[in-house]
Amino acid sequence: GHHWGYGKEDGPSSWYKNYPVAEGNRQSPIDIVPNEASRDRDLGPLMINYDHCTSINISNNGHSVVVEFNDSDDRSVIKGGPLDNPYRLKQFHFHWGGKGHEGSEHTVSGKGFASELHLVHWNAVKYKTYGEASTAPDGLAVLGIFLEGSITDFKGFNPKCLLPSSLHFWTYLGSLTTPPLHESVIWIVLKEPIEVSEKQLGMLRMLLFTEEEDNQKMRMENNFRPPQPLKGRRVRSSN
Numbered sequence: 094g095h096h097w098g099y100g101k102e103d104g105p106s107s108w109y110k111n112y113p114v115a116e117g118n119r120q121s122p123i124d125i126v127p128n129e130a131s132r133d134r135d136l137g138p139l140m141i142n143y144d145h146c147t148s149i150n151i152s153n154n155g156h157s158v159v160v161e162f163n164d165s166d167d168r169s170v171i172k173g174g175p176l177d178n179p180y181r182l183k184q185f186h187f188h189w190g191g192k193g194h195e196g197s198e199h200t201v202s203g204k205g206f207a208s209e210l211h212l213v214h215w216n217a218v219k220y221k222t223y224g225e226a227s228t229a230p231d232g233l234a235v236l237g238i239f240l241e242g243s244i245t246d247f248k249g250f251n252p253k254c255l256l257p258s259s260l261h262f263w264t265y266l267g268s269l270t271t272p273p274l275h276e277s278v279i280w281i282v283l284k285e286p287i288e289v290s291e292k293q294l295g296m297l298r299m300l301l302f303t304e305e306e307d308n309q310k311m312r313m314e315n316n317f318r319p320p321q322p323l324k325g326r327r328v329r330s331s332n
């Protein structure tokens with residue numbers, strides 16, 4: 094398929110050439126401005142159940158580090174909040190920068206975080222396969238969690254213990270933040286960041302881009318798309 098990346102030639106500002114939806118009306122990420130978000134009474138609490146999540150593998154897909162889960166049943170689901178159905182956990186991955194407060198995809202009043210964790214879920218009630226859901230306007234729900242650098246521990250990759258204490262969130266209708274940029278994502282961004290140690294962030298930064306076919310190695314960092322135009326969308330806030 095079309096090769097894309099985060100470099101000068103193949104990065105976010107050139108994705109529109111092969112993926113015209115990059116200039117669509119519900120692109121992600123966005124800059125979230127808290128006092129412009131509307132508090133919505135009928136946004137119920139988010140319900141996250143990862144107790145029996147079963148990870149299958151961890152891989153470097155050349156764009157991020159991805160942990161895949163068994164999504165053959167409803168054992169790991171997210172529901173409530175803006176969602177009309179339970180959405181099944183499929184994978185999680187990270188976006189990060191080379192230093193400091195650059196690296197997250199969403200920003201809050203222009204402020205970025207060192208990294209952003211995306212837990213990707215799909216609507217298995219309405220769609221038969223993940224692929225089908227990934228192109229439907231209500232097919233995916235991605236939970237975004239900001240990571241900021243400080244010296245604490247985070248215990249491995251069990252998503253349950255990657256969640257902050259508060260599940261207060263912002264939500265809006267958006268897209269995948271990488272090609273194919275499908276406008277199929279209900280975004281749920283938690284307000285409270287989790288803290289990871291510089292050591293862990295360093296580990297993320299150490300990951301190399303490794304593409305089987307091309308042998309030149311690029312450092313995998315700054316794998317984030319900048320905020321996209323809101324185009325009149327409403328951002329809602331949980332109570």
Ligand SMILES: CCN[C@H]1CN(CCOCC)S(=O)(=O)c2sc(S(N)(=O)=O)cc21
Nearest residue numbers: 156211213223224227235268269270271
């Ligand atoms: C590098 C490609 N990243 C894609 C791969 N998938 C999309 C295509 O799937 C078709 C079956 S995905 O649904 O796993 C997904 S979610 C996000 S993000 N950053 O918006 O959370 C990007 C991507």
Ligand SMILES: [Zn+2]
Nearest residue numbers: 186188211270
């Ligand atoms: Zn992502």
